[in-house]
Amino acid sequence: MLSPEERAEIEAEFPHYPNRKAVCIDAMKIVQKRRGWVPDEALADIGELLGMSIAxxxxVATFYNLIFRRPVGRHVIYVCDSVSCWIMGSDRQCGHLSERLGIQLGETTPDGRFTLIPIVCLGACDHAPVMMIDDDTHFDLTPARIDRILERYP
Ligand code: FES
Incomplete structure (x- = not known):
């Protein structure tokens, strides 16, 4: 079920788009902002509101990989796996993150603190390797730098 607040926030987007279907990404982001992810029942209500099927x-949620269809950790780490970061050693930094957190890409730490997700170019190739945690972008990663950065996300 969508909460009255979620429904109102989604409906407030309608005037900004040519049709209701065009609101779908914003609608899922609105739910995700409040709940951390988009559960099936919320998706069904969004579908009803926008005239779209759940499928x-x-x-759209699968294609747009910043929408989560299952629960994620309190903080989501997006590791850039595009070419500039790969050349600059993103594999090593990702390996360090995996080892440090005890999880692989796509997984969440048992304490629910972090989820680790690969992502395409974050647009900061001149400071590769790059990762994003929640809304913050972190540049020029090294294992020591990663360790210091992680401490900022309890
Ligand atoms: S390739 Fe990683 S930021 Fe562009």
């Missing part, structure tokens, strides 16, 4: 919405 269509699920397809």
């Amino acid at each position: 269509d919405l699920d397809g």
